[in-house]
Amino acid sequence: MIGTHQGLAFYTIGQRRGLGIGGPGPYYVVGIDTEKNLLIVGHWKDVYGRELIAEEANFIPFDHLEGDLRVTAQVRYRGEEGEAIVRPVEESRVQVTFRRPIRAITPGQSVVFYQGDLLVGGGIISSFSGSGQAVV
Incomplete structure (x- = not known):
């Protein structure tokens, strides 16, 4: 502390x-x-992370995700985009792994998935990989 x-x-x-x-x-x-x-x-x-878990995941082209999906993912409104793989974890829960670290992945914020210019889905970030150094 x-x-x-x-x-x-x-x-x-x-x-x-x-x-x-x-x-x-x-x-x-x-x-x-x-x-x-x-x-x-x-x-x-x-502040950078490469992996997140999203809840309430929804995919527009299909009812649910059955396997890995390559996307461009964006966290936060007007936030940084990055190449990523979306992997199903449970019914409406997915794991998103970015190719390179992304800044300020924040629980409670949205993550959206694109393939080219097409929006294919999104979810609400519940957790992410990151390592804090101290507690205030």
Whole structure:
């Protein structure tokens, strides 16, 4: 633990400003744990992730995903896009693995899937791979 926060509602994944903590190099918000009231901070590289789990996945061309699907995936509104593989986990739950790390994958935000210019589906991010360095 390196400090206290002003309330989790005031922070978002990837945020750098307004953390009010010192130490080696700038810190960024890399995770928010609402159950434990923890703000998890790390360095710039910790803001990136290559894998996420999405709930409530919906696919426009078919009823459900039966196997791996190659897509261009985008996280957040106007967020970064990346080549990815979408893999079914359960009925409406999928695992998305990006070819390269993507910045600020945030639980609660949307992830959408494209093939070319065609929107093929999407879901709500429930978790992602990432590693925080410290807890505020």
